Amino acid sequence: MxxxxxxxxxxxxxxxxxxxxxxxxxxxxxxxxxxxxxxxxxxxxxxxxxxxxxxxxxxxxxxxxxxxxxxxxxxxxxxxxxxxxxxxxxxxxxxFEPPSWLPCLTPTIEDLVADDVRRFGGDAEIYHPLHDWFYQTKTWVDGPAWFLFRHHAFGVFQAEERFGPVLGAADRSAVPTRVVAERHIQRVLGRTPPASEFLRRIKxxxxxxxxxxxxxxxxx
Known part of the structure; x- marks a missing residue:
């Protein structure tokens, strides 16, 4: 409906x-x-x-x-x-038939946060909730299907809906949520696939x- x-x-x-x-x-x-x-x-x-x-x-x-x-x-x-x-x-x-390009190992949240701090500045606490949100779906299912729910281009916009347009204080130090979210996906998967690459594999x-x-x- x-x-x-x-x-x-x-x-x-x-x-x-x-x-x-x-x-x-x-x-x-x-x-x-x-x-x-x-x-x-x-x-x-x-x-x-x-x-x-x-x-x-x-x-x-x-x-x-x-x-x-x-x-x-x-x-x-x-x-x-x-x-x-x-x-x-x-x-x-x-x-679900996972694509062959899914990684076997993923960066830790701590590594992802440290990378953001080096790249964008600010405190680690600005970035930690977003990376935790992406990895939250690991607890939803068994196996590599957990990537399906947020690790794609639509997940970037889901992150913005969840955390707002910027991370950090709304001033010069703020970082666009979309930028950090897309960087997360690229670091984890190597690219930012469309959600359809996962959804078409659902039985x-x-x-x-x-x-x-x-x-x-x-x-x-």
């Missing part, structure tokens, strides 16, 4: 206006810009993605009726309406494309 329809469904469940929820649901569906295929949902449509969205939108959204709605509840709604189940990240990568399953319709939800 379109984010507008997910938002209207949220109104039916929690009140308020569709505008209260649109940005949240758009966040999940923005991955379609990387690959116009149902497998784009692998980037955010899972329980780990719901938790990650909480880091951006907070624990609750206050709608126009003054009701505080849990973002976890909204995320689970979105997943159920698009997949009919609540998949985990590991569900998406069953049968499609019926549950991945069983989105409901506005009509079935009683919205039309």
């Amino acid at each position: 379109h984010p507008y329809d997910h938002a209207r469904s949220s109104v039916k469940l929690h009140g308020g206006r569709w505008q209260d929820y649109f940005a949240y649901h758009h966040h999940f569906d923005s991955s379609k810009s990387t690959f116009c295929h149902f497998t784009h949902r692998a980037l955010k449509h899972h329980t780990e993605g719901v938790a990650a969205a909480r880091e951006i939108f907070g624990d609750h959204i206050d709608n126009s009726d003054g009701v505080s709605v849990s973002t976890e509840t909204l995320g689970r709604q979105h997943l159920a309406e698009d997949c009919r189940i609540l998949p985990s990240a590991s569900d998406w990568v069953e049968g 499609g399953e019926r549950w991945m494309l069983q989105a409901t319709s506005p009509k079935k939800l009683g919205l039309d």
